[in-house]
Amino acid sequence: MPFVLYVLALAVFAQGTSEFMLSGLMPDIAHDMQVSIPVAGSLTSAFAVGMIVGAPLTALLSLRWSRRRALLAFLITFLVVHVLGAVTSSFGVLLATRVVAALANAGFLAVALATAAGLVAPDAKGRATSVLLGGTTLACIAGVPAGAVLGQQWGWRAAFWAVALVSLPAVCAILRSVPGGAASSTTPVTGAGVAAARARHELRALRSPRLLVTLLLCALVNGATFCTFTYLAPLVTRVTGFGAAGVPAMLALFGVGSFAGVTAGGRLADTRPRQLLPAGGVALLLGWALFALTAGNAAATVVLVLVQGTLSFAVGATLISQVLYAAAEAPTLGGGFATAALNVGAAIGPWCGGIPLAAGLGYRAPLWVSALLVALALVAGGVAEAVRRAAARGERLRTTAA
Incomplete structure (x- = not known):
């Protein structure tokens, strides 16, 4: 894999730490801001909503920017709003910083995914995706537990300062390592008309049933993950009985699993996605x-x-790579589509998990909601596969009759 992918993964590490660390800081933020835990959980949903809106919009914007300019603009914005979040005493302002940070994160990840897919062989998108997402999983292993420890020792604001500081070397590395060509091509896009025509061409990829189904599955599976992960800290302390010191350990353990999953998914996504997805979905x-x-x-x-x-x-990770394969006609917006779908899930997951919590059903409830979301994904995938096979049989019959 090209070295630049690992540079991009460093930035994704900082962004993943920010996105996931709230699961370990949620009780402290709720107490400090004098809001309930479900209301504090809206910070995760707000981040996800910003990612949903920002992914396609910022990907469109980056059509006229160089790779370096787009990635730097998004990452510097991300850094600045974390400084603001670290110093504010208003929950409303904190909520707004999460939305802006998400917009910047969405733009960065969309361009990074498109860049990664363009830097490798056509049949290696799964492996390139796994390198980028490796930054996210390392955030779960090291960044998120470290954020939880910082929160316990010096308050949740220290974790926000840490994310800003970790972003600085990523900015320097991008300046030195990322090519200056356009994000979607080696030839820069000039003129609003050319950019608009390219955008219209790439948006036509959304007509593909395969792409739309894969995006739906991404949203449901990621929703299940975020539904439980957002409320993991109160689950392990109030249901399992671990003390507060056990929260970083559980977050790190989840991160170890996520790294193993991304690594395995990257190896199999390019060769055996049809075997991995149904078996993995049932096991999940x-x-x-x-x-x-x-x-x-x-x-x-x-x-x-x-x-x-x-x-x-x-x-x-396998579903993300399948989005990039299905969106081959959208080399820039494909990354935006994948980012948006992931964060539709990241928005609906905490929201769905918060409903039974607010109703007083206990901290096991998000686990059942996660199971339901995965069940819906299996049903949707099964129906889509049945339709595909029926269409293929019909086509064979027409060919035979002709």
């Missing part, structure tokens, strides 16, 4: 249900946090 569904039933048992919780992290990211 059973795992969430089993977790809900055994969350009060410490040993079971430790095992299932690791297993579900692995399965969630193996299936999720």
Whole structure:
């Protein structure tokens, strides 16, 4: 893999730390800002909504920018709003910084995914995707637990300062390592008319049923992941019985699983996606249900946090690579489509998990919601596959009759 992919993964590490670290900081933020935990959970949903809106819009904007300019603009904006979030005393301002940070993150990830796909062979998109997402999983292993420790020792604001500081070397590395060509081509786009024509051409990729179904599956599977992950800290402290010191360990364990899942997904996504996705989906569904039933048992919780992290990211990373394959006619916006779908899930997951929490159904409830979302993904994927096979049989019959 080209070295520049690892540079981009460094920035994704900082952004992934920011996106995921709230799961370990949620109780402290709620207490400091004098809001309930479900209301504090809206910070995760707000970030996801910003990613949803920002992914396609910022990808369109970057059509006229060089790779370096686009990535630097998005990353510097991300850094600045984290400084603002670290110093504000207003929950409303904090919420707004999460939206702006998400817009910047969305633009960065969309351009980074498109850049990664363009830097490797046509049949290696899965491996390139796994390198980028490796930054996210390393954030789960190291960044998120470190953020939780910082939050416990010096308050949640320290974690925001840490994200800003980690972003600085990524800015320097992008200046030195990222090519200056356009984000979607080696030839810069000039003229609003040319950029608009390219945008219209790439948006036509959304007519593909295969792409639309894959985007739906991305949203549902990622929604299941975020539904539980957002409320993992209160789950392990109030249901499993771990102390506050156990939260960073559980977050790190989930991150270890996610890294293993991305690594496995990257190796299989290019060659055996049809085998991995249904088998992984069924295992994921059973795992969430089993977790809900055994969350009060410490040993079971430790095992299932690791297993579900692995399965969630193996299936999720494979789906992202399949979006890039299905959106081959949209080399720039394909990354935006994938980012938006992932964050539709990241928005609906915490929201859906918060509904039973607000109704007083307890902290096991998000686990059941995660199981339901994966079940919906399996049904949607099964129906789409049945339709595809029926269409293929019909085409064979017409060919035979002719």
